[in-house]
Amino acid sequence: MDVSVKPFGLSGLKVKAEGRLDLENAVVFGTTVKNAIADSDEPVQELVIDFEKIEFISSFGLKVILELYKCMKEQEGTLKLVNVSEQIKNSFRMVGFDKFLELD
Amino acid sequence: MFKTIKSKIIVSTIVILAFLMLAFGFHTIFSRMNAKQLMVQNYRAFMTAYFDEISDSVARLEDNLKSLTLIGGLFYKTDRSYELTDRAITKIFESYPETLGGGIWFIPYKLDKNKKYVCFYAYRDKNNKVVIDRNFASKKYDYPNQGWYKQIISEITPEHNFVWSKPYFENQGSYAMMVTMGSGIYVDNELVGIATVDWEIDSVFEKISKMKPEDRAFSMYQKGKKIENSFALFGNKKQDYILATNDPYLEEEKLVGRSLKAIPWYAENLFYITYIKYHGKKYVPFEFKDKNSGITLVICVPKSEMFRSVDEFYIMMIIIVLLFVIVTLALVYYGLNIYLIKPIVKLTNIANKISKGEDVHIKVEKPEEFAQLASTFDKMTSNIKSITKEKEKINSELSIARAIQLSSLPSVFPAFPDNANFDIYASMTPAKEVGGDFYDFYFIDDKHLMFLIADVSGKGVPAALFMMTVKTLINNIAQINCPPKELIKDINDRICKNNSEGFFVTMLSAIVDIKTGKIIFVNCGHNPPMIKKNKGEYEYLKMDSNIPLGVFGDFDFELYETQLEAGDIIFAYTDGITEATNTEGELFGEERLEKYMSEIKEESSVYGILNQVRSKISDFVGSAEQSDDITMLAFKYQNSEKRFLKQYKSLASVSNYKSFYTWLHEVCKDFGVEPELMNKLDMCAEEIYANISFYAYNGEAGEINVIMKKDEKNITMVFKDNGKKYNPLEKPDPDITLPPEERPLGGLGIFMVKEMADDILYERVNNRNVLALYFNNLK
Numbered sequence: 037m038d039v040s041v042k043p044f045g046l047s048g049l050k051v052k053a054e055g056r057l058d059l060e061n062a063v064v065f066g067t068t069v070k071n072a073i074a075d076s077d078e079p080v081q082e083l084v085i086d087f088e089k090i091e092f093i094s095s096f097g098l099k100v101i102l103e104l105y106k107c108m109k110e111q112e113g114t115l116k117l118v119n120v121s122e123q124i125k126n127s128f129r130m131v132g133f134d135k136f137l138e139l140d
Numbered sequence: 141m142f143k144t145i146k147s148k149i150i151v152s153t154i155v156i157l158a159f160l161m162l163a164f165g166f167h168t169i170f171s172r173m174n175a176k177q178l179m180v181q182n183y184r185a186f187m188t189a190y191f192d193e194i195s196d197s198v199a200r201l202e203d204n205l206k207s208l209t210l211i212g213g214l215f216y217k218t219d220r221s222y223e224l225t226d227r228a229i230t231k232i233f234e235s236y237p238e239t240l241g242g243g244i245w246f247i248p249y250k251l252d253k254n255k256k257y258v259c260f261y262a263y264r265d266k267n268n269k270v271v272i273d274r275n276f277a278s279k280k281y282d283y284p285n286q287g288w289y290k291q292i293i294s295e296i297t298p299e300h301n302f303v304w305s306k307p308y309f310e311n312q313g314s315y316a317m318m319v320t321m322g323s324g325i326y327v328d329n330e331l332v333g334i335a336t337v338d339w340e341i342d343s344v345f346e347k348i349s350k351m352k353p354e355d356r357a358f359s360m361y362q363k364g365k366k367i368e369n370s371f372a373l374f375g376n377k378k379q380d381y382i383l384a385t386n387d388p389y390l391e392e393e394k395l396v397g398r399s400l401k402a403i404p405w406y407a408e409n410l411f412y413i414t415y416i417k418y419h420g421k422k423y424v425p426f427e428f429k430d431k432n433s434g435i436t437l438v439i440c441v442p443k444s445e446m447f448r449s450v451d452e453f454y455i456m457m458i459i460i461v462l463l464f465v466i467v468t469l470a471l472v473y474y475g476l477n478i479y480l481i482k483p484i485v486k487l488t489n490i491a492n493k494i495s496k497g498e499d500v501h502i503k504v505e506k507p508e509e510f511a512q513l514a515s516t517f518d519k520m521t522s523n524i525k526s527i528t529k530e531k532e533k534i535n536s537e538l539s540i541a542r543a544i545q546l547s548s549l550p551s552v553f554p555a556f557p558d559n560a561n562f563d564i565y566a567s568m569t570p571a572k573e574v575g576g577d578f579y580d581f582y583f584i585d586d587k588h589l590m591f592l593i594a595d596v597s598g599k600g601v602p603a604a605l606f607m608m609t610v611k612t613l614i615n616n617i618a619q620i621n622c623p624p625k626e627l628i629k630d631i632n633d634r635i636c637k638n639n640s641e642g643f644f645v646t647m648l649s650a651i652v653d654i655k656t657g658k659i660i661f662v663n664c665g666h667n668p669p670m671i672k673k674n675k676g677e678y679e680y681l682k683m684d685s686n687i688p689l690g691v692f693g694d695f696d697f698e699l700y701e702t703q704l705e706a707g708d709i710i711f712a713y714t715d716g717i718t719e720a721t722n723t724e725g726e727l728f729g730e731e732r733l734e735k736y737m738s739e740i741k742e743e744s745s746v747y748g749i750l751n752q753v754r755s756k757i758s759d760f761v762g763s764a765e766q767s768d769d770i771t772m773l774a775f776k777y778q779n780s781e782k783r784f785l786k787q788y789k790s791l792a793s794v795s796n797y798k799s800f801y802t803w804l805h806e807v808c809k810d811f812g813v814e815p816e817l818m819n820k821l822d823m824c825a826e827e828i829y830a831n832i833s834f835y836a837y838n839g840e841a842g843e844i845n846v847i848m849k850k851d852e853k854n855i856t857m858v859f860k861d862n863g864k865k866y867n868p869l870e871k872p873d874p875d876i877t878l879p880p881e882e883r884p885l886g887g888l889g890i891f892m893v894k895e896m897a898d899d900i901l902y903e904r905v906n907n908r909n910v911l912a913l914y915f916n917n918l919k
Contacts, residue, residue: 056801058797058801058826059794059797059826059829059830060794060797060798092819092822092823094822094823094826094827094889095823095826095827095888095889095892096826096830096889098888099885099886099888102880102883102885103885105880106880106881109880109881123815123816123819126819127819127823127892130892130895130896131874131876131888131891131892132876132877133880135880136879136880
């Protein structure tokens with residue numbers, strides 16, 4: 037899975053990934069993003085994950101998103117998911133993540 | 141608190157003792173009163189004797205006085221011989237030893253106009269000799285001016301010719317408190333003089349002080365002693381003055397001679413007064429009167445002194461009774477503990493131990509009743525033990541029988557996952573008692589499937605045994621390829637042969653050609669099955685019913701043949717459903733069944749159909765107990781040309797996962813699954829795949845077998861693995877309403893699977909985990 041993490045603004049990180057956020061990829065994806073947050077010079081205030089090219093999310097992917105949310109919450113930052121397809125939104129709704137995640 | 145035997149007995153004892161004490165109390169009060177009255181009477185009798193002596197003395201003094209009066213009269217009327225008179229006076233005094241002295245006193249100048257003082261006076265000297273003293277007839281003494289003389293002369297009248305003077309202190313001879321009694325000397329009704337006798341009052345007290353009715357309780361007050369003693373009052377009631385008293389409070393107040401009423405405690409009716417209160421102390425007064433002379437004597441005895449012996453006796457009695465009560469209570473308490481409570485506690489403890497299954501013997505030696513109870517208890521326990529053992533044995537045998545019976549029914553579902561032409565599912569929910577319901581299905585050749593559902597008459601072990609025989613027999617005969625009509629006849633004949641107990645079996649059986657859909661039913665006295673033709677409603681399949689199997693042999697059974705189309709469903713059941721009863725006694729019935737069947741979701745799998753029927757029945761039955769086995773079977777025919785069946789076999793591991801979902805995507809594409817459902821399948825498949833890999837195989841690569849089936853309405857996905865027992869449905873659901881900070885990271889996957897799949901079936905069969913997911917596939 038290709039994951040690219042780019043800083044934006046003063047303290048923002050934008051994540052782009054392509055493919056399936058599943059058993060095979062979720063852990064790699066999560067580790068990459070968490071490392072990027074840790075490596076950032078400034079504390080990350082805004083994390084944006086672009087779901088445009090993500091075609092599938094499984095429970096493993098959902099688990100990683102929850103981890104990232106908690107991680108951002110700890111450093112008083114925000115997590116935003118953009119370009120989320122209706123199908124993936126449904127998956128978030130099923131487990132109640134839509135109550136606290138910012139989905140766009 | 142008062143619920144135990146112990147407290148009840150103790151309370152009863154206390155009540156009884158209280159009654160006894162009450163009775164004793166009344167008795168004590170009355171007897172004490174009697175004793176006191178007796179005591180008072182004794183005192184009075186005793187004192188009366190003394191008072192009588194005093195009265196006697198007074199009477200004798202009076203006699204003495206009368207004699208002197210006579211002598212005085214004689215002297216006045218006759219020769220007036222002094223010598224004779226002296227002698228007479230001496231003689232009289234000698235015969236009245238109480239008299240201290242006395243004399244005859246003429247009124248001045250009465251006897252002789254020239255003589256003012258004419259008197260005779262005699263007294264007793266120290267040697268008790270009567271001496272005539274002439275010194276009183278002198279100017280020096282001037283008797284007419286003495287108080288006693290004046291008082292007596294002024295008070296006497298011919299009618300009351302006897303007067304006591306007030307007490308006075310005599311300072312001439314005897315130096316003592318004296319009282320003088322006087323009487324007038326009348327000559328021809330003319331008062332010429334008086335005669336007197338002197339009496340030393342202290343002699344009265346001397347007498348009284350010698351009284352001792354009882355050693356401790358009585359002694360007269362003496363000067364300088366505490367007023368714990370009795371005291372007395374001596375008075376003249378007629379003339380109303382105090383003659384003498386040794387009342388320690390009055391002694392110094394010079395009350396002698398004054399009115400009796402001056403005494404604070406004195407009262408007119410002292411006789412009726414039980415006690416007087418005087419200077420903070422209670423005294424019992426005893427009053428004695430002499431009507432003639434008017435003298436009165438009151439003796440006051442301290443109450444406490446007087447009744448001390450009585451009170452001490454009763455205090456002693458009370459102490460003894462209280463001791464008796466305490467000792468009785470203690471004995472009752474102790475006795476209860478030893479003879480009642482201890483054995484009961486012992487029995488209870490042992491009973492507890494026995495109820496926990498410990499092997500204990502009971503032995504209580506006394507009291508006899510408990511020894512008997514204990515031995516009965518012991519016998520009972522050993523009886524119970526052997527009965528329980530027996531029962532346990534029977535129970536365990538029964539449950540083994542039940543398990544064998546259940547395991548004899550086909551229980552691997554999906555039953556033929558790799559056969560694309562049909563789906564079959566059956567279930568039996570056994571009642572508490574072993575019953576005779578059963579179902580079965582198997583291929584009798586490579587294209588004919590036989591399925592049947594049956595109910596052996598009766599219940600219990602015999603029915604279960606017979607059921608096993610019948611089931612095996614049918615299975616054996618069915619394997620012999622022969623026309624259905626002969627087959628069922630043969631089955632019936634053989635059951636009849638082996639039926640010594642007179643059982644019979646109702647059965648619905650069918651043989652389906654799975655290639656063509658031709659189906660042949662035979663109904664042997666069983667509930668009619670239901671059929672759902674494609675896109676229609678469930679309806680009862682009307683066919684001729686035959687006799688139940690095992691009634692009699694050589695019977696020609698009527699068969700019923702029909703053609704099934706793809707999607708047609710057969711639903712067969714036993715009377716456990718139609719005769720299911722709710723708490724109000726209502727039967728479930730065929731009509732209700734038909735109504736509920738029409739409510740079953742169109743797209744349900746065979747598994748889903750049975751599940752929905754089962755939940756409808758349990759809703760209807762509620763808390764009522766299930767009385768009969770509930771057995772049902774659903775068969776769904778598929779058109780083979782529209783069928784899809786794919787299989788995947790590999791090792792489950794993260795690295796192989798990609799090959800799995802690639803296969804899955806290809807199958808979905810082949811099946812023409814819509815993207816939304818495909819997403820669901822993708823998510824569920826991944827979760828189950830991961831579970832098998834992580835939990836069933838603990839992360840080690842193990843064999844996984846996945847079958848995907850599609851018919852017009854359903855996608856079925858069956859996972860099989862050889863890993864350790866792992867039922868993902870047993871995982872509790874996560875709480876998805878929790879705030880994100882509190883939500884655990886795990887547990888989401890299975891929850892999502894449960895949400896997305898329409899039916900899930902897990903079974904552990906032959907050391908394999910089989911998990912089937914059913915998805916409705918309505919376009």
